[in-house]
Amino acid sequence: MLYLICLLQLYQDNGSTKETGEIEMKVLIIIPAYNEAENIVRVVDDLIKNYSQYDYVVINDGSKDDTAKICREHHYNLIDLPINLGLAGAFQTGVKYGYQNGYDAVLQYDGDGQHQAVYIEKMIAAMQEQNADIVIGSRFWEKKKPGGLRMLGARILKYTIKFTAGKAIADPTSGMRLINKSVLKDFATQMNHGPEPDTVAYLMRNGAKVVEVQVEMKERIAGESYLNLKNSILYMSRMLVSIILFQGFRKRGK
Amino acid sequence: MTLGLRIILLVIALFSCAFVIRKIRKSQMRIEDTLFWLAIAVGTLALGIFPQIAFWCAKLLGIQSPVNFVYLVFIFILLFKVFILTVQVSQLQERIKNLTQNIAIYRYKNEQEDGDEKIE
Numbered sequence: 242m243l244y245l246i247c248l249l250q251l252y253q254d255n256g257s258t259k260e261t262g263e264i265e266m267k268v269l270i271i272i273p274a275y276n277e278a279e280n281i282v283r284v285v286d287d288l289i290k291n292y293s294q295y296d297y298v299v300i301n302d303g304s305k306d307d308t309a310k311i312c313r314e315h316h317y318n319l320i321d322l323p324i325n326l327g328l329a330g331a332f333q334t335g336v337k338y339g340y341q342n343g344y345d346a347v348l349q350y351d352g353d354g355q356h357q358a359v360y361i362e363k364m365i366a367a368m369q370e371q372n373a374d375i376v377i378g379s380r381f382w383e384k385k386k387p388g389g390l391r392m393l394g395a396r397i398l399k400y401t402i403k404f405t406a407g408k409a410i411a412d413p414t415s416g417m418r419l420i421n422k423s424v425l426k427d428f429a430t431q432m433n434h435g436p437e438p439d440t441v442a443y444l445m446r447n448g449a450k451v452v453e454v455q456v457e458m459k460e461r462i463a464g465e466s467y468l469n470l471k472n473s474i475l476y477m478s479r480m481l482v483s484i485i486l487f488q489g490f491r492k493r494g495k
Numbered sequence: 496m497t498l499g500l501r502i503i504l505l506v507i508a509l510f511s512c513a514f515v516i517r518k519i520r521k522s523q524m525r526i527e528d529t530l531f532w533l534a535i536a537v538g539t540l541a542l543g544i545f546p547q548i549a550f551w552c553a554k555l556l557g558i559q560s561p562v563n564f565v566y567l568v569f570i571f572i573l574l575f576k577v578f579i580l581t582v583q584v585s586q587l588q589e590r591i592k593n594l595t596q597n598i599a600i601y602r603y604k605n606e607q608e609d610g611d612e613k614i615e
Binding site for chain 2 (some may be wrong): 298300319320321322323324326330333334337338341420432
C-alpha cells in the first residue's frame with residue numbers, strides 16, 4: 242500500500258516537471274444502472290456532450306426494463322451483466338475494467354441523474370493536489386447537514402467512522418466517489434470492498450488518504466429509490482457491523 | 496435411552512443412507528459431499544446399536560441423561576454444518592459474481608474490437 246502511494250507520488254512528481262504542471266489523469270466514469278430506462282439517456286448524453294474528456298461506461302445490472310436496449314440504440318459504452326449482481330457487483334465490474342485498462346482513477350457515478358458532472362474536475366484537482374486515494378463528492382463539506390430521520394443514519398455512520406478510523410467523513414453515504422489507482426486493485430479484486438462507507442473507513446484506517454470536495458446533488462427525477470425502511474435497516478446493520486466489529490480484524494491485501 | 500429412541504436413531508441412519516444413495520444414482524450430488532451424511536448415518540447407527548456409548552460419554556461430561564448428550568451432539572453438528580454451508584454459499588456467490596463480471600467485460604471488449612474493425 243505505502244509502496245504504491247510512493248510510486249504514485251514519484252510518478253506524479255515526474256509528471257509535474259513537465260510544462261503543464263500537472264499530468265492529465267485518465268479517468269473512467271462508472272455508471273451502474275438498474276432499471277434506469279427513464280434516466281440513462283439524460284445522464285449519459287450530458288457526459289458525452291459536455292464532458293467528453295472523460296471516458297465513461299454504463300454497467301447494466303440485469304435491468305428488467307429497456308435500459309440495455311436504449312444504451313445499444315444510442316451506441317453508449319455498455320457492459321451488460323447477464324444477471325443482476327446488485328450495486329456493489331455492478332460497480333466492481335467497472336472498476337475491474339478500469340483496472341485492467343490502465344486508468345488512473347475511476348469515478349462512481351449514479352445512473353439516475355443525482356450527480357452532476359460539473360464537479361468532476363474539482364474532484365480530480367483535489368486528488369492530484371492533495372495526493373488523495375479517495376475523493377468524496379460531499380454534500381456537507383462546507384454546508385451544514387440538515388436534520389431529520391433521513392440524515393440520522395449518515396450522522397451515526399459519520400461518528401462511528403470517526404471513532405474507528407480516526408477521522409470523520411462529513412458525507413459518508415455520498416455515492417459520488419473518485420478512486421485513485423493506488424487503491425483500485427483492492428476495489429477490483431478483494432471481497433467485501435463494495436462502494437460503501439465501510440470500505441472507505443477500512444481503507445482510511447489502513448493509511449489511505451480520503452479527501453472531501455463540496456458538491457451539489459439533485460433529487461432523482463424519475464424511477465424509484467430502493468431506500469425503504471427494510472433496506473435502510475439492513476444497510477445500517479451491515480455498515481455498523483462492518484465498521485465497528487470487523488474493521489480491525491480484516492487482513493490487509495488478502 | 497428408551498427403545499423408541501434407539502429405533503428412531505436406526506431409522507435416521509437408514510434414511511440418510513437411502514437419500515444419499517438415491518441422489519448418487521440420479522447424479523444429483525457429488526461423492527465428496529456424501530461423506531458428511533454417511534458419517535451421520537454411521538454415528539446414529541452406532542448409537543442405536545450400542546447406546547452404551549451415550550451413557551459413557553454423558554457420564555464423562557457430567558450430563559445427567561444420556562439422551563441429552565445425543566441431542567447436544569446433534570445440535571452441535573448441525574450448527575457447525577450450517578455455518579460451513581453459509582461460508583460455502585458466500586464463496587459461491589463471490590465466484591458467480593466474478594464469472595459474471597468477467598463474461599460481461601469480455602463481451603464488451605469483443606464488441607469494441609468488432610466495432611473497430613468495421614470502422615477500419
